[in-house]
Amino acid sequence: MKKDDVSEMSRRTFLATVSAAASAPLLGAAGAPALAMEGGNPVRSTPLTTNYEGANFIGVEEKTELDEAVETRSLFRFYGFTPPKKARTFEEEFQNLMGVKYALGVTSGTAALHVAINALGVGPGDEVILPAETWHSDYNAIIMTGALPVFCEINESFAMDPDDLKRKITPHTKVIMPSHLSGTVADMDRIMAIAREHHLKVLEDSAEAIGAIYKGRRTGSIGDIGIYSFQTAKMMTSGEGGCVITNNAALYERAIRFHDLGGVRPVFQRALGITDYPRGGQGTEGDRGGETTLGLNYRMNEETGAVLCAQVRKMETALANHRRMHRYVTDKIKDLPGIHLRPSNDPEGEIGISLDLLLPTKDLRDRFIKAMTAENVTMSVGILGTRNLPTMGYIEDKVAPHPNWPSFNTPRGKAMRYGAACCPRSVDLKNRYASLYIGPKWTDDDLNDVVSAVTKVHAALRS
Numbered sequence: 001m002k003k004d005d006v007s008e009m010s011r012r013t014f015l016a017t018v019s020a021a022a023s024a025p026l027l028g029a030a031g032a033p034a035l036a037m038e039g040g041n042p043v044r045s046t047p048l049t050t051n052y053e054g055a056n057f058i059g060v061e062e063k064t065e066l067d068e069a070v071e072t073r074s075l076f077r078f079y080g081f082t083p084p085k086k087a088r089t090f091e092e093e094f095q096n097l098m099g100v101k102y103a104l105g106v107t108s109g110t111a112a113l114h115v116a117i118n119a120l121g122v123g124p125g126d127e128v129i130l131p132a133e134t135w136h137s138d139y140n141a142i143i144m145t146g147a148l149p150v151f152c153e154i155n156e157s158f159a160m161d162p163d164d165l166k167r168k169i170t171p172h173t174k175v176i177m178p179s180h181l182s183g184t185v186a187d188m189d190r191i192m193a194i195a196r197e198h199h200l201k202v203l204e205d206s207a208e209a210i211g212a213i214y215k216g217r218r219t220g221s222i223g224d225i226g227i228y229s230f231q232t233a234k235m236m237t238s239g240e241g242g243c244v245i246t247n248n249a250a251l252y253e254r255a256i257r258f259h260d261l262g263g264v265r266p267v268f269q270r271a272l273g274i275t276d277y278p279r280g281g282q283g284t285e286g287d288r289g290g291e292t293t294l295g296l297n298y299r300m301n302e303e304t305g306a307v308l309c310a311q312v313r314k315m316e317t318a319l320a321n322h323r324r325m326h327r328y329v330t331d332k333i334k335d336l337p338g339i340h341l342r343p344s345n346d347p348e349g350e351i352g353i354s355l356d357l358l359l360p361t362k363d364l365r366d367r368f369i370k371a372m373t374a375e376n377v378t379m380s381v382g383i384l385g386t387r388n389l390p391t392m393g394y395i396e397d398k399v400a401p402h403p404n405w406p407s408f409n410t411p412r413g414k415a416m417r418y419g420a421a422c423c424p425r426s427v428d429l430k431n432r433y434a435s436l437y438i439g440p441k442w443t444d445d446d447l448n449d450v451v452s453a454v455t456k457v458h459a460a461l462r463s
């Protein structure tokens, strides 16, 4: 059965069981506990709070790493009083974790996107396809190259819909940019097959899914180049920070140059196996060999590298814990009639930071969220940490850094219309999803409260 059939069946089942839901009272059937929003006792007496992922695990290990870096007083990653090593150590450990040849630390996920998209050689006249539901930085990075962003619908997995992706490809398409949102995984087999068939490059945004696995490979490592964010809400964090990964030496070199004013310092020359790089005046570890091309400064510093060294070593434990919690809750609610858990492109590999329920209508979704929140188990609209970009004002208005910006000055750029009409299915899905971030340190009692609240609200809404 196809996912859409599942959705249609679920919609009919749920609608049948909640017929006339809009007018029915929300109090449960005889004997069912009354909903808190109708004056009943809430499942919990205090709100179940979720907070930042990796930040929960910041402890003595991060402090030790940071102290070591500060004690050297050498916080610039390439040279100082003593040879700095935290940023480089982090890169080496992260590339091992992700199973790729090269990792380049940068200052943020947005910086990583800017670096990666420049490494891919995207520029004016090119089109880049991104999902309608993702984060601002994807769209903004495309605009900053002068290329034209083209939105593609998401499907029920809340990731890029490969069928719509095919429809969005034109002779101007250069890159496909799938996003793995809130710990989930996009359908990379189909996306990669489409990309290869059309000779397109793939930039994977795995900012929100650090450590997730798609069919045995880490997200971010499957396409030509991938990015991560280490902002405070992410699975690993240094407050701010980001990383670009790739297996492609040419892309790695272009990324290095763009992130560091156009040059390749000795630490990266060694990583690339370059032995005949032109030396600059100094001949030291800080020597970029002359500014050979254009680039900006997105370099990671030693403090960031130090914190990330500690965080990367905690990843597997944090991931296993999240997967266990997610499985515990979903196993207990998956058989409730009409409850439609978000279908996954690889259930084993997802991180499980978010419990996502797809309801038949927006009205029911809104009532579900209101009822859950009153039970002190707060749910949110859509899936947390994502935006329906085409409906954002600045995007609908095609705001650019300058009136003559190239993105919107090609015939296709001028004709491009964003807004809800360009992604009706994504808008509809966002309107029917309710999601709950699973806190990294929740106890079994907390998880049982989630199950109780979902079961209670579900029963009441069916009555």
Ligand SMILES: Cc1ncc(COP(=O)(O)O)c(C=O)c1O
Pocket (backbone or CB within 6 Å): 108, 109, 110, 111, 134, 135, 137, 138, 179, 181, 205, 207, 208, 228, 229, 230, 231, 240, 241, 242, 385
């Ligand atoms: C999907 C996605 N991509 C990119 C970014 C950008 O990362 P940063 O905030 O580190 O710039 C984020 C940040 O939240 C994100 O969620």
